[in-house]
Amino acid sequence: MPSTATDKRRLQDLKSKLRTAQNVTTALHADSDLATYPLEIIYNGWSESSLQRNTDFFKSMQVVKDLKEKIQIKEKELESRERENIPRGCECPVCYNWLSPSRKLDCPHSVCLRCVQTLYNAAENSITCPECRAITSKPVNELPPNVALERAIESHRTN
Structure with a gap:
């Protein structure tokens, strides 16, 4: 293979x-x-x-x-x-694919960009964290990436 x-x-x-x-x-x-x-x-x-x-x-x-x-x-x-081959903690809690590109929510959790956009649109301009149910009311474009997590993912993917 x-x-x-x-x-x-x-x-x-x-x-x-x-x-x-x-x-x-x-x-x-x-x-x-x-x-x-x-x-x-x-x-x-x-x-x-x-x-x-x-x-x-x-x-x-x-x-x-x-x-x-x-x-x-x-x-x-x-x-x-x-x-x-996705290590624990590097997968999106919604789609279970790689958590990259990621967006950090107001709580300590992250979601992949595709899923956070879906969550934002479905909830009419807010995001409910799929893990702890905390509400994030910022628009998707204001959510920062989880840079440390993305670096870890990139490091894992290239090895």
Whole structure:
């Protein structure tokens, strides 16, 4: 099984290929009969049978679709592998993923940025700590990161 670092490089390579494929698709779209339709609508509305038109535009759309699926699979695999190795205290108390990027609440606890945004939006502009139930009324953008914890996580992840 490849290392996490190797998987991360492969994921970055896939994302780079996706950007290139999207650029090609955008250029081909501009020269196609469908140029009047927004590309996002075509992405969402076309079907596999549309590919029978055998045009470079539809072939490029298939490449983009395939790359997006591969990226999604690789991200899930990587997240799952990383989650297995998260040391106690370095995981978010909400999603149980890495607690990075983190935000410190008014109590002594931290939550990952994605979850703290969700908690803030769900509670209509306040955050209830998932561990001690203390209320934090600051907006998310005013919550500082837990720098010490993030350094420990980064140190652990690179080893």
